[in-house]
Amino acid sequence: MNVTLRDQLKQLRLSGLSESLEVRLHEAQSAKLDYAEFLELILQDELVIREDRQIARRIKAAAFRDQKSLDDFDFAFNPSVMPFEERMEQLTAKLKSQFQESAKLEKAILKNLASLGFTGKDSP
Secondary structure (H helix, E strand, C coil), X not given: CCHHHHXXXXXXXXXXXXXXXXXHHHHHHHHCCCHHHHHHHHHHHHHHHHHHHHXXXXXXXXXXXXXXXXXXXXXCCCCCCCCHHHHHHXXXXXXXXXXXXXXXXXXXXXXXXXXXXXXXXXCC
C-alpha cells in the first residue's frame, strides 16, 4: 500500500481498513471479487474493528476489578446456580405438573358445583 493511500485512510480515520487492506487486496485478486464484494469486505473489516475497540473502551471505562466471562464461571462452586439449560428443563417440568394439577382441580370444582346444582349456564 502506498504512503498516499495510507495517509488518506488515516485522515478519514479508517485505521481498521488500513490494517486489513493488503490482505483483502490479495484476497480480491485471487478470488476475482467484483468491486462491490471487495468494498463490502473492507467495510465489514472496519466495522468489526470499530466494534471491538468500542467494547474495549467501555470495559476500560467501567474499571472492573477483574474481567470475567461466563466461560470462566464455576457452576460447581455454588450448587444453587445451575446452567441455563438445566434450569429451563427443571422449570418446564414443574410447569407441566402444575398444569396437570390445575386440570384435576378444575374437574373436582366442576363436579362439586354440579352436585350443588350449578350447571355452568346462566339461569334466568
